[in-house]
Amino acid sequence: MTLDLARPVAAKNADGTTRAPRSGILAGVRASQLTSALFSNAGFAHAFFTRKGGVSKPPFDTLNFAYSTGDERASVEENVARAGAVLGVDPSRIYYLHQVHGVGVQVLDGSAAREAVRRLSGDVTASSTAGVACGVQTADCVPVLLADRESGAVAAVHSGWKGTVANAARAGVAALRALTGREGSLVAAVGPHIEPCCFEVGHDVAEQLAACSLAGGDVIDVSRNKPHVDLRRIVEAQLREAGVREVDHVRGCTHCDAERFHSYRRDGKVGGRMLAAVVARENASEPRIERICQPISDSRD
Numbered sequence: 181m182t183l184d185l186a187r188p189v190a191a192k193n194a195d196g197t198t199r200a201p202r203s204g205i206l207a208g209v210r211a212s213q214l215t216s217a218l219f220s221n222a223g224f225a226h227a228f229f230t231r232k233g234g235v236s237k238p239p240f241d242t243l244n245f246a247y248s249t250g251d252e253r254a255s256v257e258e259n260v261a262r263a264g265a266v267l268g269v270d271p272s273r274i275y276y277l278h279q280v281h282g283v284g285v286q287v288l289d290g291s292a293a294r295e296a297v298r299r300l301s302g303d304v305t306a307s308s309t310a311g312v313a314c315g316v317q318t319a320d321c322v323p324v325l326l327a328d329r330e331s332g333a334v335a336a337v338h339s340g341w342k343g344t345v346a347n348a349a350r351a352g353v354a355a356l357r358a359l360t361g362r363e364g365s366l367v368a369a370v371g372p373h374i375e376p377c378c379f380e381v382g383h384d385v386a387e388q389l390a391a392c393s394l395a396g397g398d399v400i401d402v403s404r405n406k407p408h409v410d411l412r413r414i415v416e417a418q419l420r421e422a423g424v425r426e427v428d429h430v431r432g433c434t435h436c437d438a439e440r441f442h443s444y445r446r447d448g449k450v451g452g453r454m455l456a457a458v459v460a461r462e463n464a465s466e467p468r469i470e471r472i473c474q475p476i477s478d479s480r481d
């Protein structure tokens with residue numbers, strides 16, 4: 181099922197009475213999200229959701245996608261339904277994992293229950309099945325969306341500092357290429373996370389982050405009391421080293437901007453998690469099935 185976004189929220193029944201609003205677009209409130217022009221122009225439905233436009237109560241308010249931090253299940257389900265309305269997919273096809281700050285990949289074809297998938301460990305979701313939304317949850321970590329212009333396949337990567345040291349971005353690129361069996365024409369978008377204004381780390385962590393890409397040593401700001409790290413530049417360098425030529429940035433510091441973003445470092449373990457997701461599409465270069473299967477009467481005329 182695809183949600184019909186054009187349908188009015190308060191539709192009328194046949195007898196003229198007003199029908200209850202459908203889940204996903206309750207009272208006309210939409211899940212708030214940021215988008216990448218690069219992905220939109222390449223034909224990929226996607227979103228970096230903010231914390232706004234959901235139904236969760238404090239401290240998960242309001243758009244929270246984590247089931248495991250203490251929020252009410254029904255609230256998370258409604259939030260996922262709202263995400264589905266934005267992405268144009270059935271909520272049952274929005275997948276994200278039990279993230280463990282590694283580089284493990286789960287390939288999804290849309291046949292598995294999302295309930296089962298979110299119990300699987302991993303930090304990369306990938307799919308070449310049109311209509312499947314690959315997601316990651318973040319609250320300070322770096323969300324990276326990947327897509328192949330040629331095949332329509334997509335991946336989402338969760339890259340916190342440990343994942344960045346382990347080069348999760350490269351793992352995402354490799355997963356996408358393994359899935360499609362070709363180099364492809366990849367695009368990437370790096371989403372909001374804890375930016376160098378706020379990402380203070382110890383010297384040991386700074387050293388590891390300085391060494392995990394070719395971005396150069398100035399990704400570590402040592403002018404302040406403790407090192408501050410620019411994860412955005414490191415992840416972009418990792419993507420480019422992996423062969424991604426087009427990298428877009430969707431900016432925002434999750435720690436500074438409490439109105440728009442959840443932040444683990446600011447709010448602690450018991451708090452909300454945001455979702456970043458991208459939907460696999462049809463291979464644009466191959467004929468669509470409808471065109472192959474034209475009615476016979478068409479060809480007689």
Ligand SMILES: [Zn+2]
Pocket residue numbers: 374375376377378379433434435436437
């Ligand atoms: Zn900041």
